[in-house]
Amino acid sequence: MKKLKTTKKVLQLILDSTLASLIMVDLEGKIALVNSSAEMTFGYNKKELLGKPIEILVPHPLRQQHVKNRKEYLIKPEPRYMGKGRDLRGLRKDESVFPAEIGLNPLTTEEGLFIICTIIDITDRKKAEEKLVESEKRYRQLYEGSLDGYVLVDMNSRLLAFNRAFQNMLGYTEEELFLLTYAKRTPKKWHAMERKIIKEDVLKKGHSEIYEKEYLKKDGAIIPVELRTYLVKDNAGKPAGMWAFVRDITERKKNEEELQHLQDHVKAEKRKLEQVLNIDQRISSILELNHLVDFVIEKATQILEVEKCSLMLLDPESQELLIRGAVGLTNEIIKSTRIKLGEQIAGLVAKEGKPLLINDIEFDKMISRKNRSAYKTKSFLSVPIKLHNKLIGVVNVSDKKSKRHTEFTEDDLKILSMIIRQAAIAIENANYCRKLEYLTTVDPHTEIYNHRYFIKALDQEIHRSQRYGRPLCLMMIDIDDFKTYNDTHGHPQGDHLLKEVSRILKGTCRIVDIVCRYAGDKFVVIFPETDLPQAQIVAGRLTNALTNLNVKSKITACIGIAVFMKTSDRRDLILKADQALYRAKKKGKGEICW
Template sequence: MWGRVLAGALGAALVLLLLVLTQVYPETPAHPAVLIFLAATGGAAAVYGLLPLLQSLRQAPAPSPRAERHRLEALYYTAVRLASNLDLDAVLDTLAEALRQVFTYENSAILLYEEDSHELVLVRAHNYDRPLGYRFSADLGVSGRCLRSRRAEIIDDVRTDPYYIAGVASCRSEICVPVLRGGRALGVINIESTEPAAFNTEDLYVLTSLAEIAALAIDNARLHGETVKLARTDENTGLYNYRFALECLREQLAISRRAGKPLTLMMVDLDRFKSINDRFGHITGDAVLRQFARVLESGVRQGDYVCRYGGEEFCIILPGADSRHASEIANRLLTAVRTHPFVDVHGQPLGVPVTASIGLATYPEHGQTEAELRRAADQALYRAKKEGRDRLRTCQAVGS
């Protein structure tokens, strides 16, 4: 039944799209660029996503055959590749490649807008003097002005524009197009040239169309990324959650098995956490857990995985670490927790000692499977707590 409902909804959406097209392009029932985008991205979503594009196409000057051909190629090239891609890095790579190869612009940049900091961040560039990650206030530069005004700009001579911030040595002209989605500014596409007056309305026409497709793809990728993050993240600490921990251990163990390398699973428990909750309340308890999580994160290697296993129990997956190396890391963590200045929810010193207990098990000596490693690390943690807490215990080798 739902299949028929969906099919009917998409059919209605297609009819609506054709009605809109006849209003925008009365001389033809369906514009080729729109049909390409529709085919690549799907009916109902395309109708909504194409409304800004249709408006920009209607407002833009009539293109030459060459510009029309290039625009259609760009729409096809980007829309087909982006339609099934929900990874933001891949989306940005595709857009950068389109600017460089489809349109052969020598100097191009993609900047994304960070609303919290009100900054533009350079995320992709070709032949730019600024490094990736370069950021500046959205109140500055031609790109910032373009973002704020929500209007594309062509600067024939940047030397006459006081807002210009150099991105290319000896730059003389520039074109900036905002990337907009539902009235929200997502970023800017910026093209520069060492020649004066290098850009015309055909370039503007092409880049405006490309920016509309970019906006839809970037927005979808971000939404997907946020959904994935929520599904794998613990809400209080911001660490990976239990579900991710199990998946990660399974995947990393398979990698270690194929590569013939060790892997250590570390179980970490915050000692006497119940007494902290009972004395200071659960709000301060949650604050202590967050601080504890930061201590663990800061004490492991890049590439290790710190997860909240449940309650006051955490686990750390250390790919490539044998028992000796993992023990060194664990002992550093114990010291870091013991000496950390924990505070209550008001920022005042907690005034009570905070310590941790750690149990670890290493593949292959302490277990061959995910279940064996988890059981071995749990047993080691139990020993650490039973023998007085604030200490590390390593599982005994299988068969010993």
């Protein structure tokens, strides 16, 4: 509601800044907004008009027909510019009637469709047209004193006469203007249209309707004008020339553009809001954290129309922000980024717990640093993910796709904050589900994931890798001579060894890696966002750590590594890892194959 009130205030300011009389009418024909010029034109004040039917401003004999015309117009509302349509009359508060020219422009807001009516009292113009015929003297007075431009040309469009208003409009001296050809005062794109108007209207009917075109000024600027052209005949009744009143409509065009921009902005914000509201229906059903992260990134990227988005989660042990998912960032950045609280933009937002909008990073008072080459624009948004005043993480967006507006706005910040609030609740739900699922997915003996969870997680990571084109590796580990160790030192020691191996696996791998007990003394690790060289490094660390394990006797383990290919499926990936492990076992103890 606050937003609607703000929109009305903006509209009222725009309407009041316009010299023409402007009235906004709803679908029922009731007056919703009135500008100051309209008050002066009709003799009413705003309070007397607001909420009243528009027919209060129509002469009594015309009201019934006006209601019918209004309903017909609303069947297919479209812009109707000044001079287009019927000859109309307006009724003032004092019951006096005046001729009027009306332009109509539909405006869609969150309250519905409204019609902006531009009303010009053309009493003076009507009288002027009549007096021009009746009296040369009166014509000269109007000619010299008119605020609009006046121009007289021959049938080849050479200037024969003009008033000072027209001269000032184009910025030339009198001598320069007489020498100016039609092509030099009118842009080429209007030539064909004006020839057609002269041929089909002026020569046949004696005058044209009011139409719009542009003039070229002396300084090279282009000004929009509206005019109506009349035919001048000689004593023999043959066409001798044409004359026209020319009105500079620069301000009107500016106001129309502002109104259109406002209308486009309202539509865009409405569309974004609808998208955000639709998120709630989908996000509440996502209970797996990785899928939830991908969904939040995808929606934030779509709605805000950005190229880069990252979701970072806080590691409770190191108190560092780690990238859990991202779009537009390289794998190297995703894996290596670790931000402490208070450092960089995300760290500052996490520490303060408040969202941050940066219009230009190079001139921002808080950040003020040179923009990095990886970013196309200098504007950033960063919003903390909080639940019950507890920090969960941070979402960052950058590189707005719009070529016209590259800076983020307060509205963008509000939209992202709405998305994050829904994401925080969904993350909490996902965490609850993870705790419940723990009882059925964790091996109670080693306290790592069991085979059931391994199959489910592998399917999910394969789908994720296929969808986003991310690397994925699977590692299979088998303890060498475990049966001998178990028989020699007893089953309790064998159980203890399995727990220690599980501990080493979890300690060596990342938080995002998925460590599972496959069967007996076999273990598997799913490595999201990991290519073969990175997996080989981890395998080397594992073999060294297992060799130095403090147990009853020295142990080793063989490792097989498989890299996921787009054409593979779960069965193929497991088979490749098992075959690699088989080759490692065949080579000897403590071997690694891929």
